[in-house]
Amino acid sequence: MGMTIAEKILAAKSGRAIVAPGDVVTVHLDTIILFDNNFVPSNWRDIQRVCDPERIVVVFDHRVPAPNQIAAGAHRTGREFARRFGIKRVHDVGREQGISHQLVADYGYAVPGSTLVCSDSHTCSGGVFNCLARGVGGPDIIYAAVKGETWFRCGETVRYELEGALPKAVTAKDAFLQIAGVHGDHATQNVEYGGPGVAGLSINARKTITTMSAELSAEFATFECDDTLAQWVRARTPLRFEPVAADADAKYKAVRRVNLSALEPLVALPDSVVNNSQPVGALKGTRIDQAYIGSCANGTQDDLELAAAILRGRRVAPGVRLIVVPASMTVYRDAMQSGAIATLMDAGATIAPPTCGACGGGHMGVLAEQEVCITSSTRNFKGRMGEPSSRVFMASPATVAASAIAGTISDPRNFLN
């Protein structure tokens, strides 16, 4: 019986010949990532032993640099944990700082065919690397650190065949908003992305789609491995890997085609990511207070370069705050060297250090009552970025940049030559 990518990796990592929808399996975990929220007093449990320090990564990303004493204490607890068990891969404030899912990309922590967990919901981001990556709960991550394994429920898989190429100023975020707008949630299901359109998408673009698949409530989101992906991984890690392709007779709940060439810039209205997308033109004239470019979904170098291309020689509208958050120090340095950071600053953007920041309403751009934000981050839930009466529209970094210039939600195609 044929298997999808998710089913094949679940089978390989649980020592079974076949895994099918409905199965609950215990799988070996190759990479286990703990982050600062795990170490907050209300969440942390004092671990007495770990499975293997080489398989564990510690990242401080949600609240860095520490905005208050509780966060500072959590970081200290995390440092002590890493020291006690000899964990070498520690991403503290400083040179190797970043959002965990971006670090997975920067450092090659997720290799094809491997498994990875972190107790941040957007961990499915790592699926871009043909890896079975999933966000789990806080107790799960403590169990995983101790045991080196966890359980997964296997769901049915929906496959998306991407075709064509994205038009100018239309991005992978728009492709995601198209899928989320039309097909809604995929709870209890896996999503698998493939097709001839994948070759034209950068790894960063593909990563936007897998990261945002958390908003589809997907169990796992995976891409196939191609030369572009294999080269990316080989450039960053000496680990050997075996790419996993779906069987020709794999069974899917549905196979759906997405014509990238036909897409236009989309915006998700406040309060829900799914079933909530509108063409940017429908929101024309909507006034904004803040524009936010960043997060694990859209804080890559591609995103910063695109925003810089739109903002070059232009100014952020008076009364609007544009906050740009490179997703990691690697991204930050690359965007400094390319000149994108200078362009963004000249336009009036405030550059924040790599952090999840205001995406989760933590710090670095939290919203006041009734304020309106357009964001390229991951969620627009009520109260997500601050006060519950604030409103969050979600769009691509291009649409966010264009809107920052106009002061109202605007079509990026009018700003890019």
Next chain:
Amino acid sequence: MNFKARVWKVGDNINTDLILPNRAFYLTAEEQVGYVFSANRPGWAQQVQKGDILIGGRNFGMGSSRPAARSLKNLGLACLVAPYINGLFFRNAVNFAFPALECPGVDEAFDEGDIAEIEFSAGRVRNLTQGTELTAKPLPAQLLAIVNAGGIYPLLEKEGSIAPRA
């Protein structure tokens, strides 16, 4: 594990930010309880009685990995039943030993205030007020064992893998 109590109802796509908003992030688990649904149903958390049952809508618990299931348990709710539950929320429910069942049609089978009777292990859901019965998907044995043990932390404590809470 059987429960019999009045039900509260919430709609589809209840997300974790509504259950455990970031505004409560730095508080203790006990303090976080007061913030459940504070954005969409202010004052509700203060009305819940110990043992009440929550009937959710589709994709209950969508969103983040935060311990939202812990807040519902600490609020005193005995059980959650929803047509289908977000996979990440469901993991937290199992690990915090908050009984959560998937039961297609349950959202339409109850009005708020009805009395429900839930046979958790068997997956039977009855509306005693309306005299109807539905079949839920029982938990796989491996996961039921975690719930019955009181969650993941007691199991890890027992074997010395984590220290007991100070």
